[in-house]
Amino acid sequence: MNSQAPVSISILSSNSLFLDATHLSEDSLMTQKRIWALVSQCKESNAFLDIVPAMNSLTVYLLNTHELAKWQTTLATWWDEIDAQQYQGAHHKILTHYGGEYGPDVDFVADAHGLTPKQVIEKHSSAHYQVLFLGFQPGFVYLHGLTTQLHTPRRANPRTHVAKGSVAIGAGQTGIYPADSPGGWHIIGHTDFSLFNCHANPPSVIQPGDTLQFVCLESTS
Amino acid sequence: MITVLKPGLLMTIQDRGRTGFRHLGVAQSGAIDSYAMTIANRLLDNDDNDAVIEITLGLAKLQFNCDSSIALIGTDMQAKLDDTSIYPGWTYTVKQGQTLTFATARNGFRAYLAVKGGINCERVMNSRATDLAAGFGGTTGAALKENDTIPITPYSKSWPKLGAISPPKRSLIRLHPSIHTQLLSQSTLDEFCAKSWQVTPQSNRMGVRLQAHTNQLAHSHSLPSLAVNPGSIQLPPSGEPIVLLNDGQTTGGYPLLGTVISADLYHFAQLKPGDSINFCYVDLATANAAQAKLNAHLQQLAIALKNKH
Numbered sequence: 001m002n003s004q005a006p007v008s009i010s011i012l013s014s015n016s017l018f019l020d021a022t023h024l025s026e027d028s029l030m031t032q033k034r035i036w037a038l039v040s041q042c043k044e045s046n047a048f049l050d051i052v053p054a055m056n057s058l059t060v061y062l063l064n065t066h067e068l069a070k071w072q073t074t075l076a077t078w079w080d081e082i083d084a085q086q087y088q089g090a091h092h093k094i095l096t097h098y099g100g101e102y103g104p105d106v107d108f109v110a111d112a113h114g115l116t117p118k119q120v121i122e123k124h125s126s127a128h129y130q131v132l133f134l135g136f137q138p139g140f141v142y143l144h145g146l147t148t149q150l151h152t153p154r155r156a157n158p159r160t161h162v163a164k165g166s167v168a169i170g171a172g173q174t175g176i177y178p179a180d181s182p183g184g185w186h187i188i189g190h191t192d193f194s195l196f197n198c199h200a201n202p203p204s205v206i207q208p209g210d211t212l213q214f215v216c217l218e219s220t221s
Numbered sequence: 222m223i224t225v226l227k228p229g230l231l232m233t234i235q236d237r238g239r240t241g242f243r244h245l246g247v248a249q250s251g252a253i254d255s256y257a258m259t260i261a262n263r264l265l266d267n268d269d270n271d272a273v274i275e276i277t278l279g280l281a282k283l284q285f286n287c288d289s290s291i292a293l294i295g296t297d298m299q300a301k302l303d304d305t306s307i308y309p310g311w312t313y314t315v316k317q318g319q320t321l322t323f324a325t326a327r328n329g330f331r332a333y334l335a336v337k338g339g340i341n342c343e344r345v346m347n348s349r350a351t352d353l354a355a356g357f358g359g360t361t362g363a364a365l366k367e368n369d370t371i372p373i374t375p376y377s378k379s380w381p382k383l384g385a386i387s388p389p390k391r392s393l394i395r396l397h398p399s400i401h402t403q404l405l406s407q408s409t410l411d412e413f414c415a416k417s418w419q420v421t422p423q424s425n426r427m428g429v430r431l432q433a434h435t436n437q438l439a440h441s442h443s444l445p446s447l448a449v450n451p452g453s454i455q456l457p458p459s460g461e462p463i464v465l466l467n468d469g470q471t472t473g474g475y476p477l478l479g480t481v482i483s484a485d486l487y488h489f490a491q492l493k494p495g496d497s498i499n500f501c502y503v504d505l506a507t508a509n510a511a512q513a514k515l516n517a518h519l520q521q522l523a524i525a526l527k528n529k530h
Contacts, residue, residue: 010400013452013480014508018400022445039244050243054472055445061243065509134246135446135472138355142446178246179355196245198345198357204245 007079009072014065015049019058019075029144031056032132033084036209040087041078047071053133053208055142089131089210094176096125096167096214098189105186109152109169121216123147124174124188131210139178139196139204143212146174158184165191167214189214222286223274223336223371229281229323231426233351234340234359234371236272242346243471249451250350250358251467253426254331254490256515257294257387261335263522264292264312264383271339272349274371276332278493279323283334289315289373290337290380294387296329296491311384317375329390329491337376353426353468381529385522388515391488392496395503395511396454396479401444405456405476409438413478414500418462422494426468429489431498432461446472452481454500464489484511 008020019038025031035053042051042060050061062071098121099106106117113120129145136142151172162168162183167176170185177183178195191214196204206212225232235258238251252258252275262271274283279298292312293300300307301322307313309332315321323332342349342360351359360371399410418431438460448471449455455463455475462478466489479502481489492498503511 011397011505012400012477013397014483014505014512016450016480018447020400020447049240050450052243052448052471054447057445057447059448059450061240061450065512068505133446133472134244135448136246136470138242138246138248138352140246198355202245203242203247203346208244 007076009075011068011072012059014068015062017060017062017068017072017075019060019079020056021058021079022056024056028056029130030084032130032144033087033209034079034082036089037082037084037087038075038078039208041082054135055132087209089207092193092206092210092212094167094191094193094212094214095217096189096191097217098125098167102190103167103188105168106188109150109186109188112152113149115149120150120188123150124169125214125216127213129174129212131206131208131212133208134204134206137178137181138198139206141175141195141206141212143174146172148172150174152186154184155186158182162187163190165193167191223373224284224286225365225367225369225371226282226284226320227280228365228367228369229276229279231277232281232365233275233353234272234342234365235275235350236348237270238350238467239346239348239352243448243450246471247346248352248354248469248471249467250348250352252333252350252490253467254295254333254487256487257331257333257490258335259519260385260387260522261292261294261333262339263519263526264294264385265290265335265337265380266526267335267337267339271335272342273336273340274334274365276323276334278330279325279332281323283321285315285317285319285321287317287373287375288377290376291315291321292335292383293332294335294385295332296326298326298332299324300332310387312380312382314380326493330493331490336373337380338374341372341374383526383529388518390491391485393499393501394485394488395482395508396500397482397505397508398502399477399479401476401478404442404444405440405478409440409456410478410502412437413462414502417497417499420492420494420496420498421461424492424494426466428455428466428469429464429492430461431464436460438462440476442476444474444476446474449473449477452483452486454478454481482508482511484508484515
């Protein structure tokens with residue numbers, strides 16, 4: 001494993017550091033696993049207000065600005081020592097109704113790839129997805145693992161209303177709408193799984209580094 | 222209780238906002254001028270993080286359904302308590318049934334109204350701040366609207382007349398250096414600092430959007446998503462920078478021109494469309510000294526108030 005690769009840790013502000021690993025590896029998922037392991041280690045330190053992983057990067061917001069230089073050094077040391085395999089996230093099963101009224105765009109996605117709707121559903125629900133990070137809106141998960149056979153350009157005309165729980169495909173990504181919102185992805189199904197509840201603790205059951213799969217409840221075909 | 226008779230352009234309940242949830246995509250929210258909010262709370266001997274009302278531009282009217290003491294900080298919106306003019310920077314005693322009216326801000330954009338004891342709405346994820354995009358916090362999860370009621374604890378005892386001076390406005394905003402200097406090139410960053418930037422009408426609590434008469438900052442870079450936060454200055458391909466504020470998203474894929482130093486971020490609360498600002502990069506020591514100066518100002522206020530309360 002490429003455990004000695006140099007990582008860049010820059011000062012963003014008086015209380016924040018940016019660890020950039022985007023340039024390190026051919027295998028972005030392996031890099032991301034090291035990011036999650038580092039997140040886990042950072043949490044245990046209780047030194048941070050917020051610890052925010054994104055795509056092959058990590059930003060930490062310190063409680064104490066006097067410790068900026070110390071953490072710049074510490075994060076570099078930890079990165080060199082970290083083992084990507086030491087982090088194991090939770091696994092979630094997302095029970096999904098595909099097609100029909102639940103997934104009005106299944107036929108479009110199928111036509112775009114010369115597949116049947118049933119094949120689209122099989123391909124989508126047979127994969128194991130990695131939760132890379134969350135962002136965009138509360139509870140929205142960025143997933144890794146959509147087969148290239150289902151990559152579909154976003155809709156030319158975004159919908160003004162996409163229902164909470166919609167399971168959708170947009171370009172190379174698949175995801176779940178955590179709340180009602182406008183959206184340009186192709187809706188292929190719906191889940192009652194609650195991604196975000198501001199009154200729950202934690203408000204999002206799914207965390208960066210978790211894995212998930214979509215489980216087909218029924219299909220139209 | 223306070224009844225909203227007219228909310229104006231945008232009226233929300235805010236405190237310092239949420240921390241510890243950015244990895245779940247939750248924005249900070251909170252008072253954009255957290256400094257004004259803190260002063261308002263201190264004048265009433267409230268907790269620094271007690272919730273206040275953020276008033277935007279003016280054209281607003283509130284009715285008090287109980288006695289209270291209030292502090293008004295921020296820009297002057299020619300406020301009147303019934304028919305009597307009241308001024309930002311001061312505490313006032315309010316009697317049940319009185320109305321507080323705000324005309325229009327002339328030199329700024331936002332004012333903060335604190336009440337003795339703070340606003341009592343339920344905390345969501347450790348904060349009373351309204352998250353407008355996600356729809357939680359405050360009293361209803363939304364901007365205050367006509368006939369909404371705001372829960373407060375009646376306060377009928379006398380409260381001393383107290384005042385506090387707010388620091389002057391700044392139009393030269395200090396920044397931490399860009400982490401994308403190589404990608405954007407030094408000449409882009411130089412041009413960014415050389416130009417005067419105007420605040421556009423598309424600005425809101427998520428971010429202040431800027432434009433210049435002509436600029437050469439357009440680009441075609443796209444980055445893997447990285448974390449952003451209030452103070453991050455994004456440069457979209459259009460070349461028109463966005464300074465992210467409290468309601469800004471947690472991740473983004475645009476290169477960053479830099480980060481506003483913590484001591485200067487509150488100035489964005491008072492910028493209205495058409496206002497002009499400039500930027501300069503400073504080192505960490507300068508940024509920390511500026512924050513220490515602000516903290517000292519608040520500390521002086523605390524000492525001065527100690528004997529008055």
